[in-house]
Amino acid sequence: MSEPAPSLxxxxxxxFRMVLPVLTLGSVAAFLYVVFMETPMEEQMxxxxxxFYLHVPSANGMYLGWTLAAVGGxxxxxxxxxxxxxxxxxxxxxxxxxxLIVLITGPLWGRKAWGTYWVWDPRLTSTLLAGLVYMAFLSxxxxxxxxxxxxxxxxxxxxxxxxMFLIKFSVQxxxxxxxxxxxxxxxxxxxxxxxxxILGFVSLGFLxxxxxxxxxxxxxxxxxxxRLELLxxxxxxxxNQ
Amino acid sequence: MMLFAKQLLRALALAAVFLVTTPVFAQEGNxxxxxxxxxxxxxxxxxxxxxxTSAGPQIDRVPGGKLLIGAYGLAWLAILMFMxxxxxxxxxxxxDELERLASVVNRHLKQDxxx
Numbered sequence: 001m002s003e004p005a006p007s008l009x010x011x012x013x014x015x016f017r018m019v020l021p022v023l024t025l026g027s028v029a030a031f032l033y034v035v036f037m038e039t040p041m042e043e044q045m046x047x048x049x050x051x052f053y054l055h056v057p058s059a060n061g062m063y064l065g066w067t068l069a070a071v072g073g074x075x076x077x078x079x080x081x082x083x084x085x086x087x088x089x090x091x092x093x094x095x096x097x098x099x100l101i102v103l104i105t106g107p108l109w110g111r112k113a114w115g116t117y118w119v120w121d122p123r124l125t126s127t128l129l130a131g132l133v134y135m136a137f138l139s140x141x142x143x144x145x146x147x148x149x150x151x152x153x154x155x156x157x158x159x160x161x162x163x164m165f166l167i168k169f170s171v172q173x174x175x176x177x178x179x180x181x182x183x184x185x186x187x188x189x190x191x192x193x194x195x196x197x198i199l200g201f202v203s204l205g206f207l208x209x210x211x212x213x214x215x216x217x218x219x220x221x222x223x224x225x226x227r228l229e230l231l232x233x234x235x236x237x238x239x240n241q
Numbered sequence: 242m243m244l245f246a247k248q249l250l251r252a253l254a255l256a257a258v259f260l261v262t263t264p265v266f267a268q269e270g271n272x273x274x275x276x277x278x279x280x281x282x283x284x285x286x287x288x289x290x291x292x293x294t295s296a297g298p299q300i301d302r303v304p305g306g307k308l309l310i311g312a313y314g315l316a317w318l319a320i321l322m323f324m325x326x327x328x329x330x331x332x333x334x335x336x337d338e339l340e341r342l343a344s345v346v347n348r349h350l351k352q353d354x355x356x
Contacts, residue, residue, distance in 0.1 A: 032313075045305070046305045047305045047306055047309055048305035048306075048308050048309055050309055051308070051309060051312045051313075054312065054313060054316055055312075058316070093323075093327070097319060097320065097323050100319055101315075101316045101319060101320075104312065104315050104316060104319070105312040105315075105316060108308045108309075108311055108312040109308070109312070111303060111308055112303045112305050112308055115303070207320070211320075211323070211324070211328070214324070214328045214332070215327075215328050217332070218328050218331045218332040218335060219331075221332060221335040221336055221339060222331060222334075222335040224335075224339055225335050225338040225339040225342060228339065228342040228343065228346065229338070229342055231346070232342055232345055232346060235349070237345055237346070237349045238345075
């Protein structure tokens with residue numbers, strides 16, 4: 001029996017999927033070279049300011065992952081299709097991974113800039129809060145979740161989505177100590193610092209997409225195995241193996 | 242023997258209470274005395290009234306280089322751990338399970354066909 005012909009979406013996605021690891025590794029190597037070899041040091045903070053080029057693009061990866069988690073949650077609640085559930089899981093895990101990176105790199109920069117690892121600043125606190133919401137999602141999905149757990153998790157992924165706006169606009173709403181460099185009110189960065197930041201966005205963007213794709217594929221394979229296991233159990237074939 | 246052990250424990254507990262509370266009371270006493278003296282005399286000589294430049298070599302007390310290496314190192318470590326211990330492991334486990342179940346299904350389908 002021959003395999004069904006791939007759809008247009010699959011035909012467009014396959015080449016991108018094949019070059020994605022190459023694009024990721026190449027851009028990450030270029031990013032690290034530019035950050036450490038080409039970009040000048042900042043006048044006041046010195047070398048520790050280079051954490052910024054990893055910290056800000058990681059926050060972007062966090063937003064991307066959690067947005068896809070919310071979209072997957074919404075899609076699952078609307079259709080009850082497992083593919084949407086897999087998207088929600090992949091998005092939540094990758095988003096939480098980048099949130100962890102944000103919460104590691106930020107305090108290490110703060111140790112030098114503020115003299116302390118942590119302050120209960122609105123942006124730091126709201127990021128931690130959102131991270132805890134998505135960790136709750138992952139706890140709900142741990143093990144072998146049933147339909148009820150999947151529904152609750154999908155709702156939680158959607159409830160976590162508005163928290164991203166809270167993170168984004170917390171600095172404007174409540175000020176605090178977190179710097180606002182990349183906004184209309186911020187002082188901006190020197191032109192020589194732009195290549196490192198742009199490469200950071202590009203390379204970590206590719207990395208986030210690669211991780212999302214790999215995690216989504218792993219979850220779909222897992223779902224397929226569960227479906228087949230159920231079929232085998234229903235037919236009573238397990239004892240005859 | 243048991244009585245001695247109980248007495249020893251009581252003595253140790255009492256000693257611990259004295260050790261902890263004595264410095265606290267001593268500090269409180271000093272603070273009150275200092276406050277009274279300062280308030281009564283209005284003597285501000287202990288308070289610094291100017292900032293001077295350091296005569297010695299300038300030492301960066303917070304090592305920026307170590308923090309930078311720590312940040313990049315921990316971030317990439319987290320990413321690699323996620324790839325290996327989460328994605329790769331789950332993919333391998335699910336693929337093995339899928340192959341095992343597929344062989345079970347195929348075997349039974351063939352048997353059903355023969356029957």
